Amino acid sequence: MRHLLSAGDLDLTEALLVLDTAEQLDRAIAGRDVKKLPTLRGRTVVNLFYEDSTRTRTSFELAAKRLSADVINFSAKGSSVAKGESLKDTALSLEAMGADAVVARHWASGAPERLTSWVRGSVINAGDGTHEHPTQALLDAFTMRRRLRGGEGDLEGLHVAIVGDVLHSRVARSNTLLLRTLGARVTLVAPPTLLPLGVERMFGDPVDVSYDLDSVLPTADVVMMLRVQSERMAESFFPSAREYSRRYGLDVRRMGLLPDHAIVMHPGPMNRGMEIAADVADHPKRSTIVEQVTNGVSVRMAVLYLLLGGAE
Amino acid sequence: MILIRGARPYGEDAVDVLIADGAIAAIGAPGSVAVPDDAQIVEADGLILLPGFVDVHTHLREPGREDAETVATGSAAAALGGYTAVFAMPNTEPATDTAGVVEQVWRLGSQIGLVDVIPIGAVTVGRKGERLAELGAMADSAARTTMFSDDGSCVSDPSLMRRALEYVKAFDGVVAQHAEEHKLTVDAQMNEGAVSARLGLKGWPAVAEEAIIARDALLAGHVGSRLHVCHVSTAGSVDILRWAKAKGWDVTAEVTPHHLLLTDDRAEGYDPLFKVNPPLRTAADVEALREALADGTIDCVATDHAPHSTEDKETEWAAAPPGMLGLQTALSVVVQTMVQTGKLDWRGVADRMSVAPARIGRIDGVPSSDGGPAGPNGGHGQPIEVGRAANLVLIDPDATWLVAPSELASKSRNTPFAGFTLPARVIATFLRGTPTVLDGALAATAGATA
Structure with a gap:
């Protein structure tokens, strides 16, 4: 594996390798006073961010630093065409500086894949447009495995409901791909306007889709709430925040429909009161939202390690 | 004088064809045509002879984007592709929306002399879709522009579209519509379907094309005008065209080569070489388009040749x-x-690439320099017979070739067929008897003299 562009790039063996490596690295770090491993000393990781995302950038930065890599943050906001340097020229510059890995966040779907034709180093997709965000899917699977499967093996038989703005969500696409690889069953839940046309066949084998959250919750082991941007209202994807919240928000009543063991996830940042009620987000037993952030660092360490160090 | 020896008109029995004074002077069995001493001999054994191709949809980019294409480089590409006439779309900078600009493009084309360049006039001022451009002035100009389009944009306003369709009747004009309901395609990137869902690219739904074609066909029927539909791309559009033609309405349509071959899964990899408008569609659409071109529901092939610079x-x-x-x-x-x-x-092939597009563009009449109906641009899409203008193409049907972008004559390199091995090659092209292409390359004498 040279790049990580899509969660679909990983077969079951590779996906388990990433998750198992993340567990090992997590344990190796946990036992140390100085939370740092020497594994990637002398390697250079560039965080190339065309979109603001303090959370993802910080997580990658921490992951790289914990493996002793040198980290450069390169923020290039806006359209490459409208303003300044082209994506290709930026890529060639990074290549000339000797980047071993480029962690790319971009507003345009497919931009990280375009980068791979111009740089020799590994490209890691840290979220591209409305396409994918594979490390988010990995940290989500890691979290589910720890909570529900004792931190090992696959996710065979698990039922995961992904709820919200699937149309614009890179998290939903990556999660659907990875969870299916790991043996889980995914149901996408959204108002029809927020599902892409062709969603049922978008990954070949049919994807389960529902417009009715209440009917899905009683069999869900995991419910993953997606961020819904309120500006979608202006484009008539739904009439109002209130109506959205009533029909698709996870409140305390709906949480009560879940089986006892079920967990509640959210990739952040949350709109409290919109797609998720505060009492649900902060629920001590079910909510994994803070854990997901912690696990993100371990999973990204594993990805960097396997792409940069594991090959040697 | 030129003698083409042993060519097979329409792939049928071999003949010799004598060309003199820009026209076909004699046709006879091989060896039967008397060869004047000064005749240039073109050996065409095994080659197929067709009337020169006509493209009703070309972007030559001049004026404004001469870094991507010029009338000269586009003319060379056209001649090498077997074309003797191309219609240049008006989405230039400035837009080709006045008699002055259409004449400028037309004169450039005739000075270069590799292919007849017939400017298409913009329907609306600046292609903004707000008010009619001076269509009559363009028709009366030296360029004799009678085809009008805002291509790249749709004439969205139904009332304005109706007026345009009606107005051009006065000079037997036609409106070529880029059918796209813009409100359904805001930021659209590719065909809307399972592939766009997976790739996270905003979808361009088939209905955005079909809705406009249906509307415009109804308008054309209502006012009794001629409508031409640009680059038809969906199976649903084919159904609507079939219905409109069955009504007896004067509706014609074109399909591009890329929509006959490529499908939307080419977007995987996100290489913008495969980005086009309307977008590449599904295999079912491709099949429907082929059937429609075969049965005449779609009248002609048009390239929508759209050069873009490498950096773009x-x-x-x-x-x-x-x-x-x-x-x-x-x-x-x-x-x-x-x-x-x-x-x-x-x-x-002769019908869909020459006869039909020449008829749609009204350049199938007898050419005249004194304001006859075909103006100076006539003589295209003619049958191969004595007395007709010698606008001809010779094709090797058995050749195959590897498409190498750097070897194309266009100033740009954005072919989606790079690396494809394709059948059939253009060996020679004749514009009013003058070879513009010989042995598959631009003829040394071509251009400037025509």
Whole structure:
């Protein structure tokens, strides 16, 4: 594996390798006073961010630093065409500086894949447009495995409901791909306007889709709430925040429909009161939202390690 | 004088063809045509002879984007593709929306002399879709522009579209509509379907094309005008066209070579070489388009040759402009998709690439320099018979070639067929008897003198 562009790039063996490596690295770090491993000393990781995302950038930065890599943050906001340097020229510059890995966040779907034709180093997709965000899917699977499967093996038989703005969500696409690889069953839940046309066949084998959250919750082991941007209202994807919240928000009543063991996830940042009620987000037993952030660092360490160090 | 020896008109029995004074002077069995001493001999054993191709949809980019294409480089690509006439779309900078600009483009084309360049006039001022451009002035100009389009944009306003359709009747004009309901395609990047869902690219739904075609066909029927539909791309559009033609309405349509061959899964990899408007569609659409071209529901092939500079295309998918080169690959793609599949014979190819587009563009009449109906642009899409203008193309049907972008004559490199091995090659092209292409390369004497 040279790049990580899509969660679909990983077969079951590779996906388990990433998750198992993340567990090992997590344990190796946990036992140390100085939370740092020497594994990637002398390697250079560039965080190339065309979109603001303090959370993802910080997580990658921490992951790289914990493996002793040198980290450069390169923020290039806006359209490459409208303003300044082209994506290709930026890529060639990074290549000339000797980047071993480029962690790319971009507003345009497919931009990280375009980068791979111009740089020799590994490209890691840290979220591209409305396409994918594979490390988010990995940290989500890691979290589910720890909570529900004792931190090992696959996710065979698990039922995961992904709820919200699937149309614009890179998290939903990556999660659907990875969870299916790991043996889980995914149901996408959204108002029809927020599902892409062709969603049922978008990954070949049919994807389960529902417009009715209440009917899905009683069999869900995991419910993953997606961020819904309120500006979608202006484009008539739904009439109002209130109506959205009533029909698709996870409140305390709906949480009560879940089986006892079920967990509640959210990739952040949350709109409290919109797609998720505060009492649900902060629920001590079910909510994994803070854990997901912690696990993100371990999973990204594993990805960097396997792409940069594991090959040697 | 030129003697073409042993060519097979429409793929039929071999003949010798004598060309004199820009016209076909004699046709006879091989060896039967008397050869004047000073005749230039073109050996055409095994080659197919067709009327020169006519493209009713070309972007030459001049004036304004001479870095991407010029009338000169586009003319060269056209001649090498077997074309003797191309219609230049008006989305230039400035837009080709006045008599002055159409004459400028037309004169450039005739000075270069590789192919007749007939400017298409903009329907609306600046192609903004707000008020009619001076269509009559363009029709009366030296260029004799009678085809009008805001291509790249749709004439969205139904009332304005109706007026345009009506107004051009006065000079037997036609409105060529880029059918796209813009409100359904805001930021659209590719065909809307399972592939766009997976790739996270905003969808361009088939209905955005079909809704406008249905509306415009109804308008054309209502006011009794001629409508031409640009680059039809969906099976649903074919159904609507079939229905409109069954009503007896004067509706014609074109399909591009790329829509006859490529499908939307080419977007995987996000290489903007495959980004085009309307977008590449599904295999079912491709099949419907081929059937429609075969049965005449779609009248002709048009390239939508759309050069873009490398820097404009070597970027993020969403940031790249839509469009593909087409002039030099059109015949080969038509042979692969229509001839090799048994859907069209060579007479069919001649009809869809020459006769029908010449008729739609009204350049099939007798050319005249004194203001006759075809103006100076006539003589295209003619039958191969004595007395007709010698606008001809010679094709090697058995050749195959590897498409190498750097070897194309266009100033740009954005062919989606790079690396494809395609059948059939243009060996020679004759514009009013003057060879513009010989032995598959631009003729040394071509251009400037014509």
